[in-house]
Amino acid sequence: MVVGIVGLGLMGGSMGLAVKNLEFIDKVVGIDHNQSHCESAVSLNLVDEIVDLEGLKQSDVIFLAIPVEGIINSLKNLIDIPPNTTIIDLGSTKAKIVENIPTQIRKNFVAAHPMTGTEKFGPTAALKNLYKDKIVVLCNLDESGEHQRNTAWRIFEEIGMKIVTMDAKEHDRHAAYISHLPHAISYALANAVMAQEDAKNILILAAGGFRDMSRLAKSSPVMWEEIFKQNKKNLLEAMDHFEEELKRCRELINNEEWESLHNWMKDANKLHDIL
Numbered sequence: 001m002v003v004g005i006v007g008l009g010l011m012g013g014s015m016g017l018a019v020k021n022l023e024f025i026d027k028v029v030g031i032d033h034n035q036s037h038c039e040s041a042v043s044l045n046l047v048d049e050i051v052d053l054e055g056l057k058q059s060d061v062i063f064l065a066i067p068v069e070g071i072i073n074s075l076k077n078l079i080d081i082p083p084n085t086t087i088i089d090l091g092s093t094k095a096k097i098v099e100n101i102p103t104q105i106r107k108n109f110v111a112a113h114p115m116t117g118t119e120k121f122g123p124t125a126a127l128k129n130l131y132k133d134k135i136v137v138l139c140n141l142d143e144s145g146e147h148q149r150n151t152a153w154r155i156f157e158e159i160g161m162k163i164v165t166m167d168a169k170e171h172d173r174h175a176a177y178i179s180h181l182p183h184a185i186s187y188a189l190a191n192a193v194m195a196q197e198d199a200k201n202i203l204i205l206a207a208g209g210f211r212d213m214s215r216l217a218k219s220s221p222v223m224w225e226e227i228f229k230q231n232k233k234n235l236l237e238a239m240d241h242f243e244e245e246l247k248r249c250r251e252l253i254n255n256e257e258w259e260s261l262h263n264w265m266k267d268a269n270k271l272h273d274i275l
């Protein structure tokens with residue numbers, strides 16, 4: 001089986017490292033619109049070789065590991081793939097992507113969201129065991145062909161992932177709260193602190209908490225602009241709920257309602273009974 005990867009950054013590069021040692025994979029080929037990323041991907045052994053679009057279309061499985069608007073735009077170039085080819089996207093949003101799959105290749109397509117990653121990006125961020133023991137959410141699987149469903153399932157299982165299935169719209173509502181909102185908050189926190197504090201004081205006073213909360217603010221603006229655009233409605237709703245909680249915290253402090261503030265914090269502590 002030949003695997004083709006579009007986008008040789010953190011997710012695509014890590015997928016190359018994960019699949020290249022599976023016994024049923026003969027070759028891993030890649031394509032990236034950034035020439036220096038192609039060169040790095042080969043020298044880091046993320047893929048065996050770089051191909052052009054026609055070469056990519058010879059692959060049995062094509063992973064789309066590019067930003068989510070790019071995933072939609074790339075599909076028009078793939079409508080003439082053979083009937084047995086499997087396309088798997090790794091995008092962080094799912095509803096807009098599945099809505100925009102051309103009908104000719106709907107059965108070829110498996111919509112996936114691996115629930116793993118980091119704030120780093122590009123080929124040098126790729127990690128061999130990024131996917132191992134992590135969850136992947138597969139969406140609207142009944143719209144994929146049987147061969148494609150089985151192929152995607154086999155690859156994700158072989159690289160050590162736990163598979164969960166979900167409706168794409170439901171996925172996006174949950175992802176807005178649990179993944180996209182924390183990124184928006186982290187960017188906001190970084191900008192708020194930098195607007196008031198200089199580098200020297202940030203370095204003196206940044207203890208673990210600030211580093212933890214601001215780590216996501218180092219994430220790729222190219223990638224997150226497109227996620228926020230595609231999941232705008234759900235994210236705005238999540239932000240409303242977050243703003244209500246922040247307002248509640250502010251009011252309790254302002255009104256010196258210390259016992260209520262204590263209980264509000266105790267409620268938040270319960271998250272760690274789950275996580």
Ligand SMILES: NC(=O)C1=CN([C@@H]2O[C@H](COP(=O)(O)OP(=O)(O)OC[C@H]3O[C@@H](n4cnc5c(N)ncnc54)[C@H](O)[C@@H]3O)[C@@H](O)[C@H]2O)C=CC1
Binds near residue numbers: 010
């Ligand atoms: N970063 C993370 O932690 C996670 C990211 N994802 C999703 O995975 C996808 C890829 O993200 P990352 O690997 O983190 O980004 P990245 O920025 O590390 O890599 C993306 C790569 O794709 C290339 N690229 C961009 N547009 C292209 C196009 N049209 N054609 C060819 N190459 C193109 C870039 O040059 C870059 O090398 C995104 O859809 C993202 O939402 C999903 C789960 C986790």
Ligand SMILES: O=C(O)C(=O)Cc1ccc(O)cc1
Binds near residue numbers: 114118
């Ligand atoms: O860096 C982190 O902790 C992340 O949360 C990474 C991440 C980014 C985007 C996703 O769709 C999934 C995971």
